[in-house]
Amino acid sequence: MTTSFNAPGPASEPVPVRPGRKLGPIADTVGSFHRAWLEPTRERYLASGRTLRELSPCVPLASSKLSELLRGVGHYPRWEVIHSLSAVLDIPSWPLQRLWKQAALDTGKSRDWVDRSAKRGPLATDQSEPPLEHDALRSRLEENYRRYAEAFLSGEALEAAVEGTFDRLWLSFEHALASPDHRRYAWDILRSTVAAKADYRDQWPVLADAAFDTVALRAETSPEGQAAQLTESLELFTAMSRLPPAQLDVMVLRRVCGFTPDKVSDLLGISLAAVRSDERHAERFLEHTIELPPETGGPTP
Template sequence: MTTLFPTPGPGPEPVPLRPGRKLGPVAATVGSAHRAWLDPTRERYLTSGRTLGDLSRSVPLAKSKLSELLRGVGHYPRWEVIHRLAEELGIPGWPLHRLWKQAAVDAGKSRDWIDRSTEKVVTVAPSGPPLEHGALRSMAAEGYLSYAGVFLPDPAARDAAVEDTFAILWLSFGDALASPDTRRYAWEILRATVHAKADHRDHRPLLAEAAFDTVALREQTSAEGEMAQLTESLELFAAISRLPDAQLDVLVLRRLCGLGTEKVSDLLGIPLAAVRSNERHAERFLEDTIELPEAGGTAP
């Protein structure tokens, strides 16, 4: 299969050792929305060769406070500080601002606090992402929305998850290009973003809401048929949610989104043989667990 993106060249030159204490890990209390922008920002700092003392001369924070910010410790940071840090580290402002704002909402910050935090900053212009980013988005956006919709039935939550995915991908696109397959790198971001927003049971994302929007259910003409199909669908989706991630992704895309194997291969960034293998293993598990319905409407 032809790869959509160029093979990465030689890796970057080693970053010189910086003086001073090593930056500590991200705090365990930092949530997924906060980490969505914090992890790429930390990575950019760690690969920049800059020191906290150097940055503190341009960013209005002491070294100790910058260290806390980059570990997710203390109060949630104001945008004017993050904006200055982004300028110093060469981080694109628009995707960073989107993810910062989402995390601020999740952290319980009011709209007034968010507005006051940005009032001293020049409006963030949505400068264009790398061309390869746009190409991947054109290829994958529709499939991403279909997948996200299975876990997030609220259209606003579904759309936000996909937009967040592309924002995170933009921030870390250098790492994406250096990975074995950019599509696979992007899919891992999508899965993590969607699953973080989904309801869970026993640490697994729930698909049960999707039972109310299946083609088979809509085609039923009697109340008895609807109830039987609903019960069957709920049982099926509960079983699918227990699959390993790779098999879960393939089954959701194939059975619930109705995508063909080649499209699934493109979205996941894995060979066709891997798609078919994951599908076979998943179906065996489901057959051992429940009575599996026919997949009559699934594309080849």
């Protein structure tokens, strides 16, 4: 599967100089949810100043196997290994375990393997509270994030994407606060998490399911009007899926979710002028592709 969305990168910062061989990069084959817990784990290791040889007895893994784990190569690790690593590096195990489980399923591990592996290792019983700022941000954004994700996902995939977004944000919240705009940082996590679970057709994300719950469709009461609007919406969403990511985000939030430009600006962490510019460029593309239906119904404040 090819996605056009990019996950936010960690903030650059100096790391302690350590003896021994330098840790190699994360393998290109590592998936989004695997990378979601692997990147903050690597960052905690690099910031600790400890060597793989010093860390090895605490995990326990041979330093060569620990290097493979931190690069995402070899067998997918059991939870008992990751939990030991989280304890040494002071990583909250509650969101880490949930991301570990989702990544295991995404790599092809069965639910039985995941359950057995989790039971053999210590449970993530700390259930520590996330930072107060994270909790406040989640309270403000969760429902809006869910509405965006519903344009691409449903069922378990939808729930996993929303939960995974805030788990990833928890593990990297220091980077979010240090970023130029924490709203933009959080949105990039949402986008990449949703993209990792979305269905694709010809390398473009599928939005067709969202046609059943648009503002315009809900405004139609007659069966004939709903059928006509559904046809228009399916055509519109097929064309929308081919927009660049920034324009696609704006159009989903405006046309599918019904949000005002001001609200879109706040959610994306970009200026109102940038929202309007992206919307204008998107509408020009759509006008040359299909006959763009007029907006129906009032936007959500």
